[in-house]
Amino acid sequence: MSLNVAQRRLLQEYRALTNNPPEGITAGPISEDDLLHWECLIQGPEGTPFEGGVFPAELKFPNDYPHMPPTMKFLGDIFHPNVYPSGLVCISILHPPGDDPNHYETASERWSPIQSVEKILLSVMSMLAEPNDESPANVEAAKMWREKRSEYEARVKASVRASLGL
Amino acid sequence: MDVFGDEAFNVPDSTDWLGTPLACLMPVEQAFRCHVCKDFYDSPMLTSCNHTFCSLCIRRCLSVDSKCPLCRATDQESKLRGNWALREAVEAFKNSRKVLLEFARTPPTIQAILPDQAGPSSPSKRKATEMEGPKEEDPESKRPRRSTRSTRARAAELTAAILQEEQDTTPSADPDYVDQPPDDGLVACPICLTRMKEQQVDRHLDTSCPGSPQAASKRRPIPAQTPQPSTFPSFNTRLTSQTNQKPPERLPALAYSMLRDTALRKKLSELGLSTHGSRQLLEKRHKEWITLWNANCDSSRPKKRSELLRDLDEWERTVGNPGTAAGGGGGQQGLGLMARAQATGAQIKDKEFDGKAWATRYGGSFGDLIKQARQGIKRQTLDGNGEKADTKGGGGGEDVGPAELPTLQAREGESSAAPTRMDIVPPSSPPRPGQVDDADTEHDGQAPGKDAIAEDTAMREQVIPGTPDKERQWETSQQQQPPIPGDAQLSGMKKPNPETC
Numbered sequence: 001m002s003l004n005v006a007q008r009r010l011l012q013e014y015r016a017l018t019n020n021p022p023e024g025i026t027a028g029p030i031s032e033d034d035l036l037h038w039e040c041l042i043q044g045p046e047g048t049p050f051e052g053g054v055f056p057a058e059l060k061f062p063n064d065y066p067h068m069p070p071t072m073k074f075l076g077d078i079f080h081p082n083v084y085p086s087g088l089v090c091i092s093i094l095h096p097p098g099d100d101p102n103h104y105e106t107a108s109e110r111w112s113p114i115q116s117v118e119k120i121l122l123s124v125m126s127m128l129a130e131p132n133d134e135s136p137a138n139v140e141a142a143k144m145w146r147e148k149r150s151e152y153e154a155r156v157k158a159s160v161r162a163s164l165g166l
Numbered sequence: 167m168d169v170f171g172d173e174a175f176n177v178p179d180s181t182d183w184l185g186t187p188l189a190c191l192m193p194v195e196q197a198f199r200c201h202v203c204k205d206f207y208d209s210p211m212l213t214s215c216n217h218t219f220c221s222l223c224i225r226r227c228l229s230v231d232s233k234c235p236l237c238r239a240t241d242q243e244s245k246l247r248g249n250w251a252l253r254e255a256v257e258a259f260k261n262s263r264k265v266l267l268e269f270a271r272t273p274p275t276i277q278a279i280l281p282d283q284a285g286p287s288s289p290s291k292r293k294a295t296e297m298e299g300p301k302e303e304d305p306e307s308k309r310p311r312r313s314t315r316s317t318r319a320r321a322a323e324l325t326a327a328i329l330q331e332e333q334d335t336t337p338s339a340d341p342d343y344v345d346q347p348p349d350d351g352l353v354a355c356p357i358c359l360t361r362m363k364e365q366q367v368d369r370h371l372d373t374s375c376p377g378s379p380q381a382a383s384k385r386r387p388i389p390a391q392t393p394q395p396s397t398f399p400s401f402n403t404r405l406t407s408q409t410n411q412k413p414p415e416r417l418p419a420l421a422y423s424m425l426r427d428t429a430l431r432k433k434l435s436e437l438g439l440s441t442h443g444s445r446q447l448l449e450k451r452h453k454e455w456i457t458l459w460n461a462n463c464d465s466s467r468p469k470k471r472s473e474l475l476r477d478l479d480e481w482e483r484t485v486g487n488p489g490t491a492a493g494g495g496g497g498q499q500g501l502g503l504m505a506r507a508q509a510t511g512a513q514i515k516d517k518e519f520d521g522k523a524w525a526t527r528y529g530g531s532f533g534d535l536i537k538q539a540r541q542g543i544k545r546q547t548l549d550g551n552g553e554k555a556d557t558k559g560g561g562g563g564e565d566v567g568p569a570e571l572p573t574l575q576a577r578e579g580e581s582s583a584a585p586t587r588m589d590i591v592p593p594s595s596p597p598r599p600g601q602v603d604d605a606d607t608e609h610d611g612q613a614p615g616k617d618a619i620a621e622d623t624a625m626r627e628q629v630i631p632g633t634p635d636k637e638r639q640w641e642t643s644q645q646q647q648p649p650i651p652g653d654a655q656l657s658g659m660k661k662p663n664p665e666t667c
């Protein structure tokens with residue numbers, strides 16, 4: 001079986017992530033049969049209410065990756081302004097190239113083929129630390145984050161502990 | 167079957183140098199790799215902004231948004247220029263990579279002095295283990311297996327022993343260790359730096375030095391390790407590209423908006439391409455052909471037209487076909503894992519395998535992370551930092567205390583599926599650098615709890631087809647998305663962000 005550009009590049013990224021894993025991140029294809037479907041684990045960043053948590057997520061890549069970005073979805077509960085209640089992550093690096101019609105983002109923040117799984121996961125880590133409430137995906141979370149920060153943090157901490165079975 | 171062990175899936179990467187004494191070659195190799203495909207530059211082209219990408223990569227990028235993917239400067243395909251010096255440098259590096267990497271991963275003395283001792287199986291064995299990652303030592307090649315020994319072999323053994331001693335005191339990862347010649351009465355080979363008695367040098371150069379052409383011609387041929395003239399393609403390609411027929415001409419881009427359907431079909435049939443499909447598909451097909459064709463014109467070893475047609479076919483089956491996920495727009499986006507995998511020509515095999523593969527590769531890290539996380543939380547709690555918060559997000563908060571943590575295994579029907587899955591992962595060692603291909607052997611063993619994993623895998627796969635279509639936004643199209651079902655309860659509060667994710 002010959003590999004197309006997307007598959008080959010994903011294998012390349014997988015190899016690099018295995019040889020030189022970034023701190024707090026694990027990622028790779030779930031199965032050899034579908035290199036376009038990955039699962040990953042992200043550790044909650046220190047100094048945030050997500051600290052101590054480990055968050056599984058899935059990445060789905062299009063056939064024209066890396067020219068188009070993957071989608072990312074958390075598999076557990078994440079209460080965060082930029083994560084839809086379904087788990088779908090909404091950040092600029094995951095948005096296709098070109099200018100955002102809503103002008104929330106400049107072209108330079110959006111997906112470009114030079115980005116990578118590693119950069120996405122690092123962006124998601126910093127998103128956990130610093131939500132962007134300009135374009136909330138979870139309005140309830142955004143509202144709570146903006147107006148009742150301590151309540152928001154308590155809720156996140158509780159769900160982190162629950163997810164760990166504590 | 168493990169396709170990661172498959173030759174086709176064996177993708178070398180610049181991080182392969184990490185953990186070897188030649189880790190400094192990682193950035194060198196990175197410089198020879200394209201930022202878009204992460205592979206070695208294939209027909210590198212300079213943009214107007216002086217960035218370089220593979221011809222095919224940059225042409226695809228420009229066809230998406232006419233911008234350099236690195237600096238976002240506007241550019242156009244007609245301004246691309248071949249970066250020929252880089253092309254030669256990449257070829258040269260690629261040709262030397264394997265030898266260098268083997269050299270970096272094997273203690274140099276052993277390799278240089280004992281090529282015969284290692285036996286005929288040695289090269290193929292190294293080949294097989296090439297991607298396993300850095301190795302401290304290869305015990306097999308350290309111990310000579312033959313009982314009849316020539317003087318040279320005994321001398322070599324002695325040298326090896328001395329060097330082994332040195333290695334024990336000097337970490338081989340220390341790049342300086344070559345610079346401190348030991349006071350052993352030996353001299354270093356000027357080529358491979360192997361230490362030996364002075365009178366042995368000539369013979370070594372003639373017969374066993376891995377870097378010497380004379381030795382190479384006398385030794386059993388070792389593929390790729392021996393620089394034969396044929397491994398330097400620059401001579402050949404230069405010659406052949408002169409003698410070959412003149413390079414094919416580039417195709418001009420078409421202003422599709424100016425073309426009627428019939429005219430576009432005519433263009434396609436003139437090029438010998440299919441005229442079937444929607445108007446949109448016809449345009450995409452024509453554009454893709456021009457991209458493939460023009461990139462091929464930049465290549466030092468152009469493909470035949472029939473090969474390009476095959477590439478177009480592959481594109482048609484995956485990216486180009488609106489029926490598959492990447493094509494987008496169609497109603498079939500949500501077909502799920504199975505359909506997508508089939509669309510790309512891959513086959514879903516034993517489902518149980520997925521779970522096993524996953525467990526093998528991630529079992530260790532999942533377990534570790536979970537363990538760390540729980541310990542972290544526990545510590546926080548004991549420190550009084552992890553205040554017991556309102557447990558709206560889930561139950562079980564009361565369990566925490568200095569007492570023994572309950573085994574995760576016992577829990578069932580947990581609201582969050584993920585940790586449950588981690589729990590059933592059988593224990594295995596955490597991945598170490600270069601472990602990728604080890605998976606092959608590890609899969610052979612029956613992992614405990616595989617039924618649970620298979621069940622879980624099946625469970626997860628059931629979830630996927632049910633995922634709402636609009637979440638699979640593979641396309642550039644800026645069409646507005648209706649709020650996803652999960653947001654329904656929120657829509658009364660405030661209009662959800664219409665932006666697609």
Ligand SMILES: [Zn+2]
Binds near residue numbers: 200204220
């Ligand atoms: Zn490239």
Ligand SMILES: [Zn+2]
Binds near residue numbers: 215216234235
């Ligand atoms: Zn540029």
Ligand SMILES: [Zn+2]
């Ligand atoms: Zn010149």
